[in-house]
Amino acid sequence: MTDFGPAIATAYRAEGAVISLGRGVHEGAVVPEAVVQIPLAMMNRHGLVAGATGTGKTKTLQGIAEQLSAAGVAVFVADVKGDLSGLAAPGEQTGAAAKRASELGTAYTPAGFPVEFLSLGGLGPGVPVRATVSDFGPQLLGKVLQANDTQEQSLDLVFHYADEKQLPLLDLSDLRALLTFLASDDGKAELEGIGGLSGQTVGVLLRALIGLQDGGGEELFGEPMFQIADLLRTAPDGRGIVSCLELAAVQEHPELFSTALMWLLAELFEALPEAGDLDRPKLVFFLDEAHLLFDGATKAFLDAIERTVRLIRSKGVGVFFVTQTPKDVPPAVLAQLGNRIQHALRAFTPDDAKDLRATVSTFPKSEFYDLAELLTQLGIGEAAVTILSESGVPTPVVHARLPAPASRMAPADDVDAAAKASPLHAKYGTRVDSESAREKLAARTAAAAQAAPTPVGAPPEPEPEHKEAAKAAGGGVETVSKFLQSRQGKQLQRQVVRGVFGMLKKRL
Ligand SMILES: Nc1ncnc2c1ncn2[C@@H]1O[C@H](COP(=O)(O)OP(=O)(O)O)[C@@H](O)[C@H]1O
Ligand SMILES: [Mg+2]
Incomplete structure (x- = not known):
């Protein structure tokens, strides 16, 4: 049998900068020589952090995020439970983190990182992130509304109609006004002019929209719209800024926040130029609770995710999905995740056992471990790891004991105050209400009521x-x-x- 320590050290060796994932464990003991790490240059080859609840996924993400920041790379994290806000504060000098460092034979140096706290539309603490309905686009909106294919295509037609008639769709009331108009007697002829759109579907969309308005959509949609360049900043000391989207307040609206995350990613995709292979990424994007993104998604939506993930790599962006099991991620996306950090899985029920087998089958065969056994026996903050080496070759699976974060594992003290003190708060803190489709349609209806009816299909009177x-x-x-x-x-x-x-x- 190959000697474990040197084999792992060789497979994971890198010339350039790295992200540490701790040390290899073999036959129950940490092997100091078995350094486990991801080359920084391979962080745009995407990744998966998986595992059951409480196994250490979030802390792994925190540890990677802070190392990226230290290396000057901007980071975006979705903080679903609020337990990543501690990134802003140094960890405790004594305690679990220091103990972990001593197990790994490394020094523990507590550090806080430059964090920007964001929120969806100001729901909960954080600088409000808003999107206009028009920019969000029909597919993403369809996903939030849990629309089927027909409804999604109908939304597409409605957006094109709004574009054509110069009816700006900024917030949800604009879209609601437009759909209401199309469903009304006045709008009937217009509706007929939009081939393929039925009055019945318009009705369904209208009802779904009302649900969304109450479910956080009112706040998320509108102006000023978040500028994606604000995710790509570095602090004056050269460290990458960690943008921490605080989602605890919208936890009960997973369809809203998971789609909003995809919107941010798609914005990056649309905005960034091709960069080829860089020695370090421009940004690494962590999508927590990633299964929510795929649940109930239409084929067109899944295709768009797949395409975005595939192509964004050459724009210098790495995407890490964080979820319970690899099976949550569609195969076409999973196949593109070069870096795998699999925390422990449970094997209580027959379904668990099936998941376990499926997970094992997605890993390369191991010379050192029985993977099914390893995956159920991993301790907290330990994972089965395989990554892409500097030469782009998948590394052998290793049982890694990961370092603890240098920042605080508990939440930060006052996220709200930190957010309000940020210059971004001045830029995005207050909602603005520009003239948009709602006002234009209202003016049109009022004019029609007063004078002769507007000729059908005529563009709205210019202001x-x-x-x-x-x-x-x-x-x-x-x-x-x-x-x-x-x-x-x-x-x-x-x-x-x-x-x-x-x-x-x-x-x-
Ligand atoms: N690398 C680590 N070193 C030390 N303790 C850890 C580490 N990772 C996780 N823990 C401990 O386990 C707890 C649960 O981890 P967490 O990342 O929140 O799990 P998950 O996100 O998978 O539910 C943490 O609060 C922390 O106490
Ligand atoms: Mg977690």
């Missing part, structure tokens, strides 16, 4: 401030280019650049 732009639109090349520079012109151009998930495409 005074848009008159000039509208006039310009009637002229030659020069005036057209002037029109395209105008606010309305810009709005019009946006409709042709809806990308992945039907989102608006943009550049940083």
